[in-house]
Amino acid sequence: MSEHPRSGGDADPVLETWNEALGAGADPELSFLENGGDSFLAVKLSTALFQATGVEIDFIDILETDGVDGLRRLLDTKAEAS
Numbered sequence: 001m002s003e004h005p006r007s008g009g010d011a012d013p014v015l016e017t018w019n020e021a022l023g024a025g026a027d028p029e030l031s032f033l034e035n036g037g038d039s040f041l042a043v044k045l046s047t048a049l050f051q052a053t054g055v056e057i058d059f060i061d062i063l064e065t066d067g068v069d070g071l072r073r074l075l076d077t078k079a080e081a082s
Contacts, residue, residue: 043059
C-alpha cells in the first residue's frame with residue numbers, strides 16, 4: 001500500500017490536494033486533464049503534493065497520470081526510488 005506520509009489521521013493528502021487543485025467536484029477516476037487541469041494547475045498540484053508528502057514529482061507526470069490512484073502509484077514509485 002501507500003508509503004507516502006499522511007497529513008494526519010485518515011486524511012488522504014493525494015485526494016485532498018487533487019480536490020484543492022481541481023475543485024471538490026473533480027472525478028478521481030478521470031485523468032487530471034479530463035478534469036479540466038492544465039499545466040499551471042499541475043505545477044500547483046506538484047508543489048502541494050511535495051509539501052504534503054515530501055515526495056517530488058514533475059508536473060508533466062501529473063498531466064500524464066490517470067486519476068488519483070495513478071497519482072498515488074506515481075508517488076509510491078518516486079518515494080521508493082529516492
